[in-house]
Every structure is written in C-alpha cells, then in structure tokens.
Amino acid sequence: MLREDRKRQILDCAKKVFASKGYHATGVADIIDACGIARGTFYLYFESKRRVFEALLDEFLELLESRVHRIDETAGLPAIRTQLRANVMRVLGAFAENPELSQMVLNEAVGLDKGFDEKLAEFYGGLIDLIDLSLVLGQQVGIVRPLDTRVIAACILGSIKEIVLRVLHGRFERLSDLDAIVDEILSYHLRALFVRDLLDA
Amino acid sequence: MLREDRKRQILDCAKKVFASKGYHATGVADIIDACGIARGTFYLYFESKRRVFEALLDEFLELLESRVHRIDETAGLPAIRTQLRANVMRVLGAFAENPELSQMVLNEAVGLDKGFDEKLAEFYGGLIDLIDLSLVLGQQVGIVRPLDTRVIAACILGSIKEIVLRVLHGRFERLSDLDAIVDEILSYHLRALFVRDLLDA
C-alpha cells in the first residue's frame, strides 16, 4: 500500500475513534483495531498518538480557513450580505461535513495538553482578526456603526460557535434547515451592526 | 480539623491544580501535595478523583444559576436594560471570581467522560431556556421584534461565553474594564433585538 494511502487510512480511522470516545479515552489499540493494522505499523506513520490528533486538527483548521473568503466591502449592501451569507454557509458546511472533528475544534482548552489549546486559540484568534478587519472596513465605508470591533468580533464568533454546537448535537428541533438558521443569525447581527439609515434597506 | 473545613480545603486545592494542569494531567498526588494531606485522607472525603471534579462543577453551576435573576419585563425599558445589565455583570463576576472553574465550564464535551458533557449540556440548556423565555416575553409585550427566539437565544449565550473566555485569557488588551465590555455587548444585542421604534430610546 502506498505510504500516503496508509497514512490517510490511519487518519480516517483515528478520526472516527477520537470522535466517538474522546481523545483521552482513545487508545492506540482502538485506532489500530479500527484500521486493521499492527501496532508497529502505526508508529511507522505517526510518532505518537498525539501527532495523529494534531494532524487531524491541522487538516480541519486548514479546511475551515479555506472556507472563509475575504469580503469585498466596496460592493453594494445586498452584495455584502450575500458574501457574508456565503461565508457562513461554507463554514457551517465544513462543520456539517466533519461532525467528528467539529466537536473537538469547538472546544478550547480542557486539559488536552497546553499545546492543543494554543493551536486552537491561534485559530480562533485568526477568525476574530478576520471578522474584526471586516468590521473596521465596514466602519470606514460607513455601513457599520461605531462600536468596539474587537469585542463585537468575539460576540459574532461565539454566536456562530454556539449555533454550530447545537446544530451538531441536534438541539434545534424545529429547524433542521440550515438556510433558515443562517438567515436568522445574519439578520440579527446585521441589524446590530448597521448604522441607522441602512435598517430600512 | 472539622469535616467540612477539610472538604473545603481539598476542593480549593483541587480546583487550582485542575485549572493549571487540566483534569487528565492532574493526579491525585498533585492534589494531596497541594493540600499537604496524606493519600488516604483524600479518599476519606471523596471516593475518587472524578468525584472531586464533579463536586467543583456542581458548585460552580449552582453559583452561576444563582446569579441569573428573572427579568421583570413589565417594568419600563430603561429598567429592563438595567436588569439585564445586572444579570450579565453578576454572571461575569462569578466567572471572574472563579477563573479556574470558568475554563472548565466554558467548554462543553471534550471527552471527559460522557457524564460531564451531559451535565454541562444540561446547564447551558437551562440558560438558553431562560434567555428564550425572556425573548418570548419581550415579544409579547411588544419590545422584541419577531425572530426565532431559540436560535437567537443560542447566539446570545454563545457571544457571552466567547467574551468571558477571551477576558479570562486576557485577550482584550485595550479594555480590562468589564463595565465597558458589558455595555458594548448589551447595546449590540438590544439593538439587534428591539423593534424599530425603540431604537431611538
């Protein structure tokens, strides 16, 4: 079997096991059982259980990053809303396609060693920067009202994380419909963000 | 030493150790070292490491619950805003007073056995219910605009969780000032929630 294929196989199996049992409760034994490979083989491809987890995390964070596109704030208002909507939809899509990884990523820091926490913090920091930047630009072109962009960026990120978590856990009975949820959030935040005059739009 | 005092002592020491090393990385040895007690003494008060953690969690969740007061929505608008503000301040205060526990609580489900996850999920579910109820009442008295209260309640909770996390981690350089942050969030959400006519207020 090709080196990369085997590596992929291990990652895929590990992903499932980690998701179902959690990182700590998962043993190397669980992973190699799921793969149908020998103990030694595992260590031929990854130097530790930890590294597999990190590889999975990296992969997912990269995917997420690729789904967040830069907003063209010079476009008209409806276009901006459309772009935002597309961003949110793509991100939620990434979560939906990777329910196993999502849970891990949606939880910062609970004693998975310090290393994970930092990696996640960095990732979310990046997202906040992105949102922050958009808000500042929005203010500059006069569509976003004066507010503390740093704080509000965190609010926005947090609300999205929470929604994803609850969708993943199936906690929204009425709406299994992502579209409707996304519209709701978007309207909510835009209303909070926009300057008075735009509210009629 | 009195039974309750010793129990308190163990809880306090354990809290610190859990917070600094994480649940899994913490050994009973760490806890008893921090307490300056013998191994056996520990098991005299708690039947397992797990139970100590649960006790801490329970305690903190209770504290948080006690800090969220029911809103009197029949009062005037300014009074409502004041009540909301007081609630948020009290909750943030609880987090600020217990930075060690906060981190644990702010993260649902990371494979600490299923039990924890459920307990936390239940807690946050309760909070969302509370917010949801407030929104519905607000709609009935005509100050909250039409929106999916369930989804928006999750948004609000998520934004608060995220803010608390970032404050705890010291990620807001400019504002160490809680008051300002709370005002910012409150304004943001109220603007997003209120019907048009109230925005002038």
Added chain:
Amino acid sequence: MLREDRKRQILDCAKKVFASKGYHATGVADIIDACGIARGTFYLYFESKRRVFEALLDEFLELLESRVHRIDETAGLPAIRTQLRANVMRVLGAFAENPELSQMVLNEAVGLDKGFDEKLAEFYGGLIDLIDLSLVLGQQVGIVRPLDTRVIAACILGSIKEIVLRVLHGRFERLSDLDAIVDEILSYHLRALFVRDLLDA
C-alpha cells in the same frame, strides 16, 4: 461496659463477619461496623485483625478438645461403642453449634499466613494422636486388629472432617439427621477396625 464484655462482643461480631466474607475479604471496618464501635476502640482490645482471628481459632479448638473424652477401653464392647458414639456426637455438635468457625477450622493452610497453618496442623495432630492412642489401646486389649495405627488414625480423622464439611454445606439431601449419619460412620469404621471375631457382635 466491662472490659471482658466488650472483648466478647468484638469476638462475636468478628466471628460472623469472618464466616460470611472470609478472613481476607473482611476488613477491620466490617468488624467495627458490625459491633457499632469506633476504629480506635477495636485496637484497644486487640492489637490487630490477625489477633482477633487467632483468638477465635483458639477458642474453638479448645471447645473441640473439651468435647473429645478419653475412651475407657476396659469396658465391654457395647460400652466402648457407646463412648465412641458419644465422642463423635459431641464433636459434631460443637461444629453444628459454631458453623461460622467450623469452616475456618476445617481447612488447613491456604495461604492464611504460615502461622495459622501451623496452629491448625498442631490441632489436628493432637486429634490424630488421640485417635492413634485409642487404636493402640484397642489393639492391646485385643479388639482392634493389627494395622498401621498412625495411617488409620488419619483416615478416620479425614472421614469425619469431610462429613462435617458436607453436612455444614447442606450437601446431604436425604439425611438431615445427624444420628443416622453418625451411626453409619461408626459402623463403617468399627467394622474396618475390629478383629474378625467381634464382627458378629
């Protein structure tokens, strides 16, 4: 409470617990719970768990010894048989009255520390000596046929031990009647022991 009464109480409670859970599985906690006394009180009367067990053993061995009376071999045959029967009945009675202790005593040496084994070995050695002596006397007065008295004494002891064990465990369905069992054993052994001429008796 008088010193001796308390000691008695502890012995009685310990006896029950040891019998139901076995020596190793029994903890000091079990004993003091059964007594309703404090940990410290226990050590006021016995210097260790081990000592309690030893005291119980000693007591029971003494009781058993007191139940085996010397045979008057100068009496006639029927009288000898009666005396033997009385001995066996008294011993079986002692076992029946102390089912808890019986089990312990009926089992030599299984890793209860070496000390117990020796004590028990000594006890059974004494019993064999007693039986041996009777056999020798029997041979001298011409009622016991020539045989290796040492080996046969062991046989007789072993058969009684086994019977008692099985009676204690309720393994004889048909006969709950000790009398009948004793007669059966007695007849069996006498037949094996007596010289030819006496068999008609």
Added chain:
Amino acid sequence: MLREDRKRQILDCAKKVFASKGYHATGVADIIDACGIARGTFYLYFESKRRVFEALLDEFLELLESRVHRIDETAGLPAIRTQLRANVMRVLGAFAENPELSQMVLNEAVGLDKGFDEKLAEFYGGLIDLIDLSLVLGQQVGIVRPLDTRVIAACILGSIKEIVLRVLHGRFERLSDLDAIVDEILSYHLRALFVRDLLDA
C-alpha cells in the same frame, strides 16, 4: 518466544510462588520476578492474578480427573482390588508430582472468593459421585454390604484427602513408602465395605 511457551513459563513460575507464599500473599511482582519478565508481559497473557490461579486450578483438576479410571466391577474380586489400587496410586502420584498445587486443592473454601470454593466443591462433588457410583454397583453385584453410599463415599474421599495432606507435609515418619500406605487404606476400606463372606478372601 512462542505464545504457549511463555504462558507455560508464567504458569510454572506462578505455581511455585503461590505454593510458597499463598495466593493472597503473592503479588504480581513476585510472579514476574520469578519469571524474569516485565509487568506488562504478564498482563499480555493473563488478565489478572486471579486468572492465573484459576488456570492452575483448572489444569490440576483436569489432571486428577484423568487419573481416576472407571472400575470394571464385573471382574473378579482380586481384579477389582487391583483396579482400585491402581486408581489410588495414580491419584496419589498426581499429588506427589504437583506438591505445590496439591495444597491448594486439598482445601475447600477459605474465603478465596466464592468462585474458587465453588469450583473445588464441584470437583470434589464429582469425585464423590464417582465413588458413590462404584459403591452402588458394588452393592448390585453383591460385594458391597448395605450402607448409605453417599455418606460412605464422603468418608472415603475424606480419608484419602487427609492421607495425602499428611504425606505432603511429611507427617508420616515411618513410612515414606506410598505403596505400604495405599495398601493399608485399601485394606481398611475394603474390610469396612465388603459383605461378610468376602472377608476371608
């Protein structure tokens, strides 16, 4: 090293340690020291200390069972005696060849958890059944006199157990000679069992 060889090695070492220190006093550490293997290796072959002990017990009980052959009661008297003698010799041989295990097996119920007791009880119950059956057959062909076969079977078993115990402990000074002992027991029991007419034989 081959899987079975290693398992054998562990069993053999454990047997020695159990015999010399007793089950409870033996630690896994003792066993692995005796084997010269690592802790983990032990658990690669047996899931607990308990299981090793059980395996040893099973093995020995099987050996013993294989040594007791069914008596052909249709043969003549001398032939029957020869068969019985062979049975006893084979069983005693098994004990003699496994002095370590013998001690364990010769003692029912000493609070090693209930499981052991039951296994042993079952084993001895089987032996008694075997002896019982022989007695009944003997009665049917008219060589065994009327008696309670169940009770007497227990007597016979008990006498053999006691003899073996004492031989193992070296308590028969004069006779280290198994042959003589076996003859003595056999004569004794046959005399007690046979109908009058056969006693001349």
Added chain:
DNA sequence: AATGAATGAGTATTCATTCAT
C-alpha cells in the same frame, strides 16, 4: 513495509494501624 511480543513507568485506590482529642 509490516508485525506483535515485550517493556516499565505511571496511577488510582485500599486498608491496617496510629494518635490527638
């Protein structure tokens, strides 16, 4: 490349015994 037997440091938990009150 693959295997899986071997390793041994690491950890939670128990329990007989002590001793200050």
Added chain:
DNA sequence: GATGAATGAATACTCATTCAT
C-alpha cells in the same frame, strides 16, 4: 474508655512506545 480523622505503604492494572524478526 472511647473516638474517628489521619496516615502512607502496598498493589493491581494500563498503555504508549520500542524493537527483534
């Protein structure tokens, strides 16, 4: 006499990682 909180040595079992084949 009585108490029961405190002690800490002892021990079974786990599991990530190595390495000879």
